[in-house]
Amino acid sequence: MFVECGSLGEAIGAGEKSAVLVFSGQDPDWADGLARALVGRPALRQWCEEVLAAIAARLEAHPRMLPALAADGIDPADWLDHPTTTWTAGERAGSTLCLMGSTLAHLVAARALAEQGVHAGVPGVVAVCGHSSGMLSAWTVARHGAEVPAGAAANAMVTFALLAQEASRHFASVDTVALERLFDGEPRADGTPQTTPMMSVAGPTEARLAELIARYGTDRMGISLQNCWDRWVLSGPGDELAAWVGAVAEAEGPEVVNADFLPSSSGYHHRLLEAETQLMVDSVVAEGLCFDGPLLTPLVDARDGTRHTEGDLTRRLVESMAGNAVRWADTISELVAAGDVVVDVGPSTLTAALTRRVLRGSGATVVAAGSREGARSLTLAAEWPEPLVD
Numbered sequence: 307m308f309v310e311c312g313s314l315g316e317a318i319g320a321g322e323k324s325a326v327l328v329f330s331g332q333d334p335d336w337a338d339g340l341a342r343a344l345v346g347r348p349a350l351r352q353w354c355e356e357v358l359a360a361i362a363a364r365l366e367a368h369p370r371m372l373p374a375l376a377a378d379g380i381d382p383a384d385w386l387d388h389p390t391t392t393w394t395a396g397e398r399a400g401s402t403l404c405l406m407g408s409t410l411a412h413l414v415a416a417r418a419l420a421e422q423g424v425h426a427g428v429p430g431v432v433a434v435c436g437h438s439s440g441m442l443s444a445w446t447v448a449r450h451g452a453e454v455p456a457g458a459a460a461n462a463m464v465t466f467a468l469l470a471q472e473a474s475r476h477f478a479s480v481d482t483v484a485l486e487r488l489f490d491g492e493p494r495a496d497g498t499p500q501t502t503p504m505m506s507v508a509g510p511t512e513a514r515l516a517e518l519i520a521r522y523g524t525d526r527m528g529i530s531l532q533n534c535w536d537r538w539v540l541s542g543p544g545d546e547l548a549a550w551v552g553a554v555a556e557a558e559g560p561e562v563v564n565a566d567f568l569p570s571s572s573g574y575h576h577r578l579l580e581a582e583t584q585l586m587v588d589s590v591v592a593e594g595l596c597f598d599g600p601l602l603t604p605l606v607d608a609r610d611g612t613r614h615t616e617g618d619l620t621r622r623l624v625e626s627m628a629g630n631a632v633r634w635a636d637t638i639s640e641l642v643a644a645g646d647v648v649v650d651v652g653p654s655t656l657t658a659a660l661t662r663r664v665l666r667g668s669g670a671t672v673v674a675a676g677s678r679e680g681a682r683s684l685t686l687a688a689e690w691p692e693p694l695v696d
Contacts, residue, residue, distance in 0.1 A: 312687035314673070315422040318647065321429025325647040327419075327447065327603075328638075329412050330657040331438030334399035334569050336407040339653030339676065343414045344386075350414055351386065353456060357410065358385055360460035385410075396486035399569040401473060405439055405466035408654075412443035413459045415652040419675050420452035422684055424649060427451040427602035433613070433641060435606040437634055437657050438531065438574065439466065439627050445619060447651075448601040461595050468589040469628060472582045473572035478503035478526075478543045485569050501544025503573030504530065505551075508537050508564040518563070522553040530575035531632040534663045541573035575631050583629035587621050596620055611637045635664045644669030645693070649684075652676020662694060669693050 317323040333339060344351050385407075397403060419425060426434055426448045436444035442462050446454055473479065480502055487493070487500040494500055510518065512529070515538060519527065527542025527550065540547055544567065551565045573579070598618040605614045607622065609630040614622075626632075638661055642648055648670060650658035658674035665672060671693045674680040683691040 313685050314647065314690050315424050315684035318430035318649075318684075319423035319428045323430050323647055324432045324643075324645070325424065325430050325649050326606075326638075326642055327416075327424075327426065327431055327434045327444070327649050327651055328657055328661065329416075329434075329436040329440030329443040329447075329651055330408070330654040331436075331440050331632075332401075332404045332408045332570070333411065333654040333656070334395070334404060335654070336404060336411045337398055340407065340411040340414060343411065343418055343653045343676075347418065350417055353417065354386055354410065354414060356456035357413075357459045357463070360456055361463060364460065364464060394482075394486060395489045396482040396484075396569070399485050399489075399571070400482045401470035401571045402467055404570075405470055406463040408439065409443055409463050409466055410459065411653050412440065412651060413446065413454050413462070415676060416443070416447045417452070417454065419649070419651055419684075422681075424675075424684065425452040431603050432646075433604050433606050435608055435637065435641065437608060437660075438632050440657070441605075441608065441623055441626050442466070442597075443651075445597055445601075445605055445623060448603045448605045449597075449599055451602045464593065465590055465595055465624075468593060469586045469624065470572070472585045472589060473574065473579070473628065475585075476503075476572055476576070476579060476582050478541070478573040478576070480544065480571050482571065485571060488567060488569055498545075499548065500567070501548050502567045502570055503541055503544055503547075503576075504568040504570040505540050505544075505547045506538070506566050506568055507540055509561075510538075510563060511536060512538075515563075518554055518558070519550070522557065523550045526578060528577055529631060530573070532635050533632075533660045534635050537660065537663070539568065539575075541576040543573075574628055576629065577631075579629040583625055586628055587624050590620060590624060597623055606637060606641055608632050608634055608637045611640055634660065638664050639668075642668065642670045647671045647673060650674045650676065650680075652680075655680070665694050667694060 318325045434444045434448040446462050524546045530541035531539035597620045600616045609626045653676040655674035655677050658672050662672045671691050683689045
């Protein structure tokens with residue numbers, strides 16, 4: 307792709323602007339995002355085929371992994387031809403398919419962004435960070451830079467298949483039929499509304515939310531993601547989350563919290579996932595997967611803001627994506643300074659929206675590379691995006 311002299315992307319590549327690359331968590335619309343990212347890019351499609359062929363070969367060599375990797379009976383080699391027509395919305399949002407598909411979409415978007423000269427290893431990219439499951443895509447890009455090998459991408463996707471397999475054993479998990487009901491707005495057989503183990507909550511501060519959970523909730527629910535100063539995700543048994551919302555509305559008023567169930571089949575970032583998290587680590591290690599080696603750009607862990615430049619991060623990555631809470635607002639606000647650029651690699655634009663809210667008035671700039679406007683702002687000198695000011 308031609309990059310005009312003086313474009314934001316060129317400035318990042320040359321080190322004239324400092325940028326942080328960020329990756330979203332699991333995205334139920336990953337298939338549509340992947341399809342958009344591949345339009346007009348035959349070389350990237352060929353790379354995807356190599357990734358999926360590597361996964362299919364792993365299936366053949368390790369039949370015990372078939373239930374985890376052959377999602378809903380579709381051979382991985384056929385994913386590119388059947389992502390939006392073969393699977394229902396609930397199946398695409400199910401943990402195995404959603405985590406694997408989101409990772410493939412992330413890495414395709416990262417390779418597309420690298421065509422514009424923006425990738426780990428260039429002078430202007432000072433850190434890479436992932437929101438929730440995006441941590442593994444962030445590590446993979448920080449390790450390999452502009453051209454992630456197909457085998458490395460396959461390893462990341464297989465890791466998520468193993469994680470989802472163990473997470474499905476958690477007491478709060480639901481199946482794809484439940485996700486279908488959630489998407490369709492249909493009640494369960496007993497007439498009660500469908501619930502899931504993850505719920506977004508908007509409105510209260512963290513202190514106020516913790517107080518409401520302690521007063522009206524149960525010890526099996528808790529804050530799993532801090533997306534902004536007033537935007538949260540709770541994890542726990544769906545019916546207990548629903549009962550909590552009802553109790554808060556009755557006692558404190560319906561305007562106190564605005565809550566919606568998320569299309570997630572497992573309650574990730576749950577403090578009671580400790581046993582499953584250890585099984586996840588064991589499964590990943592037993593499969594011969596290891597996330598080790600020097601990184602081209604520092605990786606920042608969104609659970610605690612720590613920076614990592616080398617070493618075996620296998621356990622830390624699994625823990626950060628499964629059992630530990632995400633502190634996105636804390637991490638990003640400390641990581642990004644006035645004048646910096648945050649590039650949401652895409653194809654989803656959700657993390658860019660969250661990050662803009664966190665960084666309001668900071669003087670930083672947030673670019674959603676997965677949108678047409680964001681892509682233009684990186685490649686056209688006349689369309690540098692405006693920094694976030696009050």
